[in-house]
Each structure stands twice: as C-alpha cells, then as structure tokens.
Amino acid sequence: MCGYDRRVDTKSGYKTSEFWLSLVATGLMVAVATGAITPAASAEVQQTVQAVAAGAAAVIPGLYAMARAVTKAFTRR
16 A cells, blocks of 8 residues: 555575574584584593584584575465
C-alpha cells in the first residue's frame, strides 16, 4: 500500500557475518587441532584443547549449513 515491501531478501552465504565468523572460528580451531597454535600450558591441557578444537571444527560447518537452510526455508520469495 505505502510502497513498503514486507518480503525479506536473503544474501548469498559468503556475504553474511555468520559465514565469516564461522570461517575464522573454524580456521582457528583447525590451527589449534593441528598444533600450528600451541597453548602455553601443560601437555594434558594441550591435548584437551586439541580434542575440543577438532570436534568443534567438525561440527561448526554442519551447524552453519543447517542454519542457512532454515533461514532460506522460512524466507518468502
């Protein structure tokens, strides 16, 4: 009526802040998991950090993909 469009447009995935934050977090976790970044702590703490980082690096991309799918599913075209 007043020229206001209620439709919500979605951006390409690489244009979103969620993508870039996930990319940076995943890159850091991979760096820790591979030993490129070593925490200044004991060997036990380092092993725990590496295990958590490896698990998170495996899960975060999947969660990002699911979030994008849900966003696109609920966006009217």
